[in-house]
Amino acid sequence: MSNKRAGVIKALAHPSRLLIAESLMNGELCVCDLKDLVGADMSTVSKHLTLMREAGVLNCEKRGLNIYYTLACDCLGEFLRCVDKLATGGTKTKRCC
Amino acid sequence: MSNKRAGVIKALAHPSRLLIAESLMNGELCVCDLKDLVGADMSTVSKHLTLMREAGVLNCEKRGLNIYYTLACDCLGEFLRCVDKLATGGTKTKRCC
DNA sequence: ACATTAATTGGTCATTTAGCCAAATAGTTT
DNA sequence: AAACTATTTGGCTAAATGACCAATTAATGT
Numbered sequence: 291m292s293n294k295r296a297g298v299i300k301a302l303a304h305p306s307r308l309l310i311a312e313s314l315m316n317g318e319l320c321v322c323d324l325k326d327l328v329g330a331d332m333s334t335v336s337k338h339l340t341l342m343r344e345a346g347v348l349n350c351e352k353r354g355l356n357i358y359y360t361l362a363c364d365c366l367g368e369f370l371r372c373v374d375k376l377a378t379g380g381t382k383t384k385r386c387c
Numbered sequence: 388m389s390n391k392r393a394g395v396i397k398a399l400a401h402p403s404r405l406l407i408a409e410s411l412m413n414g415e416l417c418v419c420d421l422k423d424l425v426g427a428d429m430s431t432v433s434k435h436l437t438l439m440r441e442a443g444v445l446n447c448e449k450r451g452l453n454i455y456y457t458l459a460c461d462c463l464g465e466f467l468r469c470v471d472k473l474a475t476g477g478t479k480t481k482r483c484c
Numbered sequence: 485a486c487a488t489t490a491a492t493t494g495g496t497c498a499t500t501t502a503g504c505c506a507a508a509t510a511g512t513t514t
Numbered sequence: 515a516a517a518c519t520a521t522t523t524g525g526c527t528a529a530a531t532g533a534c535c536a537a538t539t540a541a542t543g544t
Contacts (some may be wrong), residue, residue, distance in 0.1 A: 293402055294474045294475075295402075295405060295467075295470050295471065295474045296400055296401055296402045297401045297426050297474070298397060298474045298531050299399050299400040299405065299470055299472045300397075300400040300401075302396050302400075302428070302453050303393055303397035303399075303400040304393055304397075304501095304502085305389045305390055305393045306502095308389055308392060308393050308396070309437050313473040320520080320521095320523090321520070322392065322519095322520065322521085322522060323409060323420055330502095330503075330504090331503070331504055331505080332501055332520080332521070332522090333503085333504075333506095333521085333522075333523080334502070334504070335507080335521095336521060336522055336523090337502080337503090337522085337523090338502090339521095340402070340523095341521095343418060343482070345473075346415040346473050346474060347473055349483075350482070350483040351483050352483045352510090352511090352521095354511070354512075354520090355510080355511055355512065355518095355519060355521085356519095356520065356521085357520075357521065357522095361478060362473060362476055363469065363472050363473050365469035365472050368465050368466075368468070368469055368470065369465075369466055369469040369470070370392075371462070371465070372462035372463065372465055373392050373395050373396060373466070374392065374457075375441060375460050375462050376395045376442075376443050376444055376459060376460050376462075377391045377394070377395045377504080378391075379443050379460060379542080385440070386446075386447040386448050386449045386454060387447070387449045387454055387491075387539090387540080388500070395507090397499080398499090399539080401531095401532085403532095407506075417487095417490080417491090418491060419491085426534090427487065427532095427533075428533070428534055428535080429490080429491070430491085430533085430534075430535080430536095431532070431533055432491095433490095433491060433492055433493090433536070434492085434493090434533090435532090436491095436492095436531080437492080448492095449540090449541090451490090451541070451542075452488095452489060452490050452491085452541055453489095453490065453491085454490075454491065454492095467524065
């Protein structure tokens with residue numbers, strides 16, 4: 291269904307969550323790493339991570355005291371390639387009417 | 388900046404907007420076509436379209452009484468390929484703690 | 485000029501989202 | 515078992531979002 295798809299996209303449609311996803315392209319990170327990276331309250335980051343996990347974008351694994359998050363799919367690069375093309379595509383903000 | 392990127396993603400992170408984007412992969416459509424497709428008030432659809440255009444995802448062109456919208460980039464297929472992989476990727480909703 | 489059609493804009497309202505803080509949970513170390 | 519560290523959960527509030535309706539703008543046809 292299109293709702294699950296939209297949920298996946300929504301899970302990446304936030305500056306902090308996008309930053310998290312990009313950082314995880316280089317390998318797993320635990321919540322406190324991501325908290326430092328994002329610069330928000332740990333509880334806020336944790337909620338972002340839960341959202342992303344529930345959407346199917348992230349997986350997690352607990353080892354010791356830490357919980358390590360990873361990307362659920364290695365296709366994020368191609369996803370971002372398209373996003374960047376759109377984001378940098380000229381000043382298309384022109385209206386036509 | 389990461390905010391522009393997130394804006395692009397956000398422009399696709401809604402079931403109606405995703406449907407609009409997918410429909411436009413087959414070529415331009417005017418607002419009333421899209422209104423029928425989405426099944427919402429025309430003003431609602433118009434606002435979705437404005438949002439998508441301002442994010443850089445769509446372009447528009449007025450001809451006669453109609454305004455035709457098109458995708459700003461043909462990369463949407465590869466974008467969706469990744470989204471679908473994530474959206475259908477097993478029951479990864481498992482938690483780890 | 486007037487009516488008609490396509491689309492956008494402004495207003496309002498209910499819902500969702502994002503952030504912080506405080507409290508709870510779970511594993512570790514002593 | 516008590517203190518410590520990492521993470522999640524619950525509660526709250528402010529801001530953003532999405533939907534509809536009514537009013538406006540713009541192009542066309544009469």
